[in-house]
Amino acid sequence: MNTEAPVGSIARAQCVLSALARQPLGASLTEIMAQTEFTKTTTHRVLASLQEVNYAYQDPDTRKYHLGSALAALSRIANRSDLAALAKRSMTRIAQASGDTVFLSAPEGAVSICVRRELGAFPIRTLTLDAGNRVPLGVGASGQALYAVTPKAKRMAAAQANVAWMAEYNYTPDSAEALAEDFQTRGYALNPSIPVPGMSAVALPIQTSSGRLCAAIGIGAINERMTKTRIEDELIPLLREEVTLLSKKFSVLEQEGLF
Template sequence: MPNDEAVVGSIARAARVLDVLVDMPEGAALADVVARTSFSKTTAHRVLAALQDVDYVVQDPEARTYRLGIRLGALARSAAAIDMAGIAYCGMRRLADVTGDTVFLSVPEGPSAVCVAREVGAYPIRTLTLDRGDRRPLGVGGGALALYCAMPASTRAAVNRANAAWLAEYGFDAERLERAKADFDRVGYAMNAGGVVAAMSAVGLPVVTAGGRLAAALAVGAINERMEQARLEQVILPALREETARLAARLSVREPEADT
């Protein structure tokens, strides 16, 4: 077995090769990797072959150039989700404790909303309609609907075109989602009243940073009986608005400053 120093050295060499490929997204020849890393041709080829073995790098069969693989992109998305979940954890825990219900954190990815974290409150009947990693079309569910409603009209139209068949699987369509958007504009929150699971409802708010980036959505889910209007307005929405604002502020601090 390789010793620890050899393993660390291998990781460092792989990182240097990956950095080259990041800078050359159109594809890098072996000679490019050699020139930019100062590795020998043998070392560069060995590192590239090892990265190909785990699908972090792919080689164009005709041009013989190397590019980053899809699997590496999936790891990057996973790392971003973990980071988001970590930043949101304390606020989600407070929200679950205050409401006693289930709190979901979702992020937009293309035409999808992906659940990246879930916190469960103390109420014995739990709303576990989404688990971490679950994916739904934008607009289907409290958090997914909050994300949808925070998007501009052109983006919503494109999402609806891309998701037409997927939405139909849930009994949704563009017209229904646009009605929900009109409700969102009127009341200030997204409400999924039993639209996915008949006995369960969820209310969601988008998390928008100071720079205007739609980063995520927080949603509280519960059985329908716990979503009656008085409790919604007196307990759930004040806590949800507070934690959404806190999360937006935390994410805004982490945004790069705009060029001046």
């Protein structure tokens, strides 16, 4: 079927991008034409437009076309948006029940990215992170939770790459490892007023049934509200209940190829 005539420019671009996505080692102009059924002129024009915005690029050696870095960045943003939307109800329930600030962070290489923040009703709020903020993996309670369940070799490599950046938050690779060991003992991440004095937080990682690390969810509050009794009798059970629900939700979507 020749789809060229009724298809608009955005849809033509989508057809070419889909063709590239099916060819992880790159696709030649002829291969893209065969998959899209576009003419050579149309295919050239669409590829030129995609290259202008870094959604595609051409290998100068093989002359094959590949998906570009800007598209990968958009994909990561879309994934974080999905995480934030999927976790919204859980975070709202935790914030309403605890009265404190709830954070959701996602891992990206050596970085922990806050993808959503939900405020509770308690008047003194913990605003150490907001959506979009990036910190080194291992920093903050949610970052510590992500770090602790990342394979040791991978997380230590991340910490070594972030030595100077971590120091800005009063962390070191050694302290990150110590906190990872503390996570294994406690069963949850505890950030004891690092790097903000007077504020503490706890967090748990969220993983699918296959073991994929999706995010970490945490609660932050002033130290007076973060007693050991309250943490273990109230806050951690709240987090565990919602982590269980989110893990099941993410697992189903992963199995269906939607996440």
